Amino acid sequence: MARGGENRGRLLLIILIITSLFLITLDLRGVSLITGLRTGTQSALTPVQSLGATILSPVRNFFIDVIYLGRTRSEMEQLRTENGELLSQLRERRSIDAQLEQLQGALDLAGKAEFKVLSARVISQGATTSFTQTITIDVGSRNGIKPNMTVINSYGLIGVVKTVYTNSALITLASDPSFRIGVRVADSQQIGILSGQGTSKGVLQLLDNQSTINVGDILLARGSVNNQPFVPGVPVGEVTSVDNAAGAVTQTADVRFFANFLSLGIVSVVLAAPDVDPRDSLVPPKPLPTPIPTVTVFVTPSESPSPDSIGSE
Amino acid sequence: MSTRKISLTATLFLFIYILQEAFITQLRIAGGGFSLFLIFTLLWAALSSPNMGALTGFAAGLLIDLSQSTAGVFGQWTLVLILIGFGISYFGLGYENVRLNPFTITFLVTISVFIARVVYLLLSLLLGKDLGTFSSIATSLLIGLLWSAAVVPIAMPAVARAFDFINDSRSRL
Numbered sequence: 001m002a003r004g005g006e007n008r009g010r011l012l013l014i015i016l017i018i019t020s021l022f023l024i025t026l027d028l029r030g031v032s033l034i035t036g037l038r039t040g041t042q043s044a045l046t047p048v049q050s051l052g053a054t055i056l057s058p059v060r061n062f063f064i065d066v067i068y069l070g071r072t073r074s075e076m077e078q079l080r081t082e083n084g085e086l087l088s089q090l091r092e093r094r095s096i097d098a099q100l101e102q103l104q105g106a107l108d109l110a111g112k113a114e115f116k117v118l119s120a121r122v123i124s125q126g127a128t129t130s131f132t133q134t135i136t137i138d139v140g141s142r143n144g145i146k147p148n149m150t151v152i153n154s155y156g157l158i159g160v161v162k163t164v165y166t167n168s169a170l171i172t173l174a175s176d177p178s179f180r181i182g183v184r185v186a187d188s189q190q191i192g193i194l195s196g197q198g199t200s201k202g203v204l205q206l207l208d209n210q211s212t213i214n215v216g217d218i219l220l221a222r223g224s225v226n227n228q229p230f231v232p233g234v235p236v237g238e239v240t241s242v243d244n245a246a247g248a249v250t251q252t253a254d255v256r257f258f259a260n261f262l263s264l265g266i267v268s269v270v271l272a273a274p275d276v277d278p279r280d281s282l283v284p285p286k287p288l289p290t291p292i293p294t295v296t297v298f299v300t301p302s303e304s305p306s307p308d309s310i311g312s313e
Numbered sequence: 314m315s316t317r318k319i320s321l322t323a324t325l326f327l328f329i330y331i332l333q334e335a336f337i338t339q340l341r342i343a344g345g346g347f348s349l350f351l352i353f354t355l356l357w358a359a360l361s362s363p364n365m366g367a368l369t370g371f372a373a374g375l376l377i378d379l380s381q382s383t384a385g386v387f388g389q390w391t392l393v394l395i396l397i398g399f400g401i402s403y404f405g406l407g408y409e410n411v412r413l414n415p416f417t418i419t420f421l422v423t424i425s426v427f428i429a430r431v432v433y434l435l436l437s438l439l440l441g442k443d444l445g446t447f448s449s450i451a452t453s454l455l456i457g458l459l460w461s462a463a464v465v466p467i468a469m470p471a472v473a474r475a476f477d478f479i480n481d482s483r484s485r486l
Contacts, residue, residue, distance in 0.1 A: 009364045016371045016395045023378070023388030028440075034387045041379040045334050052335035059340060124338045124382065131434060131444050131453060132384040163381065170381050177445035178384075198445025198453075 042136075042165040046123070049168070050138055053123040058092075099265045105154020106268040113233055113278040117152070117268040118143060123168065133176040133198060135159075135264060140167045148229035150221070150270040155258040155284070156235030157181070157221060158267050169269075173261050174236065175199060182222040183236055185213060186280045191222060194236060194255060202237060204253045213253050215239055218283050231270050233278035258284065321479045323372075329353045330376050338382065347460035348426075349468070350377065355425045356465065356472040358398040359405045359418055370398025389436055397429045419465045426461040430454060 027034045103119055110117040118139055126134030139145050141164045151158040151171050159173040172179055179196035183204065190211040194202045206213060217239040223232025237255040244251065333350040340346060354373035358366035374391030377383055383390060401421060431454065437444055444450055476482070 012364055013367050013395070013399055016367055017392065020371070020374065020388045020392035020395055023391060024386050025388075027387035038379055038381060038387070042381040045331070045381070048331055048335040049339075052339050056336060056339040124334070126338070126382040126384070130383050130385050130390075131437065131450060132382075134382055134384060136381060162384075165381070168381075172384075176384075177443040177449075196445070198449035 038163075039165050042163075042168060042170075046138070046140075046165065046168040049123045049136065053121065053138075102154055102264075102266040103268075106152060106266065109152060109154055109156070109234075109282060110268055110270070113231075113282055114274045114276075115152075115231060115270045116272040117270050118145070119266055119268045120169075121266060122264045126170075126173075131177070131198065133173040133179075133196065133261065134162070135171045135173060135267075137169050137171060137267060137269070138167065139269065140165045140169050142166050144271060145169045145269055150227075150229060150231045150234065151267050152234055152270060153259055153264065153267050155260070156237070156282075157230075157257075158259050158261075158264065160229040161269060171267070174202065174257055174259070175261050181230055181236065182224075183219040184222050186218040186220055186283045188217070192219075192250075194219060200257055200261065201240070202255045202257060204239065204255050206250045206252070209250045211251065213239055213242055213251055215242060219255060220280065220282065223277065227270075227273045231273040233280075233282050235282050235284055318479055325475060325479070326354075326373060326376065334380055334382070342460070347457065347464050349464065351426055351429065352422065352461060352464055352468055353472060354394060355397065355401055355422045355429070356418070356469060357476060359401045359422055359425075360473065360476045361402050363399050363403040363406060366402025367395050367399035370394035370396070373398070385433070385437060385442070386440055389433065389440070393429050393432045393436065396432065397425055401425045415466070415469060418469060419462070422465045422469075423458065423461045426465075427454065427458045430457060 023034070099121070106117065106119060109115075120137035120139040120143075122135050123138045124136035126132055126136070135158075137151075145161060145164050147161050147164055149161040151160060157174050159171045159176070159179065161169050162172045163170040173196070174181065174194075175196045175198060177196055177198045179202075181194050182191065183194045184191045188211075190206060190208060190213065192204045192206040192211075192213075194204045196202050204213070204219065219236045219239070221230045221232055221234040221236055224230045235258050237257040239253045240256045242251060242253045329350050333348060337346065337349050350373065354369060358369045361369060371391060371394065374388075374394035377390040377394070378385075378387045405418075405421065434444060434450065434454075
């Protein structure tokens with residue numbers, strides 16, 4: 001009897017494992033049923049996620065503030081002087097202002113390059129449990145979003161639209177390990193491939209062994225055929241260190257992405273780009289050096305007392 | 314298994330799944346945070362029989378695979394959770410003192426979450442996926458382990474009560 005139960009248990013386990021392997025095979029073969037199931041789930045979840053984004057906005061801001069504790073501390077000291085009512089109003093407004101600032105920045109960037117964009121709210125951060133870097137935005141096929149569209153914010157490239165649902169879309173961030181983008185160095189026009197590493201930094205590999213790259217060089221997207229998946233000229237990042245290994249065929253470099261993927265609130269999807277490449281017009285301006293006031297002190301030595309005068313006193 | 318048990322269990326799992334997908338993923342907790350759904354599933358499996366553990370893993374894995382934020386192959390989490398769900402319940406059943414002790418359950422579930430992620434990682438490598446640098450993977454695994462160790466003891470009493478209520482059992486957790 002016990003043996004029978006044990007056998008049934010083993011049979012169940014084997015059936016379940018075979019089913020999962022069957023599902024994996026179906027997905028790898030691109031069976032549309034699987035895609036349909038995911039689309040259906042996402043369509044059902046989007047309204048709940050939007051609600052969650054609205055409800056949890058203050059909590060999310062709190063966590064972001066904890067991450068950037070130094071900045072928060074100075075803001076808190078400033079706010080402490082104000083009364084409770086103003087404090088709550090300010091907190092509410094801060095969230096809206098931050099989103100507005102991000103929106104304005106993205107629109108400025110898009111306007112400069114004459115991109116036609118659609119702005120969207122980030123409603124979900126992808127699960128790092130699966131070692132991927134994704135976000136979900138609240139616009140989808142109903143709003144004209146299609147796969148392989150470029151996603152930007154005020155700082156530059158965010159990622160690319162991976163999957164589109166009716167009311168939402170999944171974006172693969174530039175920091176995702178599977179992300180690859182052709183880039184060129186502003187000014188020198190050298191080209192290379194930038195790969196995401198799962199962190200805030202990427203790795204650039206130059207394509208030409210005669211080229212050299214320097215710390216501080218700005219990287220821009222090279223653009224793709226028909227502007228998909230990448231529109232040209234979008235700022236991507238800045239070179240932070242160069243690997244000059246003796247045996248390497250081409251140079252490689254670490255690149256810090258301009259966008260902060262931790263604090264994404266509003267992003268813009270590029271719906272259309274002009275035929276003309278904006279070249280280097282989107283390169284972020286270098287910060288102006290703050291003049292340091294200098295004070296020159298002239299010291300005139302007083303006449304040292306002569307031994308005679310000391311003696312006479 | 315009665316209709317009441319199935320419907321209540323399914324409702325509870327769906328509720329936790331929506332909570333995870335719609336709310337917890339919004340929080341952007343330091344280091345990538347934790348998966349409450351994964352922790353809940355493994356706690357549930359730890360309290361169940363091996364067959365139920367495997368079935369729980371199968372159902373929960375399907376739900377995780379359906380999530381848009383799971384970029385992996387469909388069925389990958391299903392396979393991982395069948396194995397881990399069966400393993401954790403089999404291990405718990407064999408050692409009665411494991412199942413009845415909150416500390417050992419916490420340890421078992423925390424380690425199981427870690428192992429589930431490592432198995433997922435290995436499967437991803439076998440399927441030819443890019444996973445990032447060793448340091449980013451190690452950091453993600455380590456932070457995930459710490460979050461699990463923090464969340465499991467908090468979630469355990471509620472999960473144990475829900476399990477007892479649905480299965481008409483009485484655990485000593």
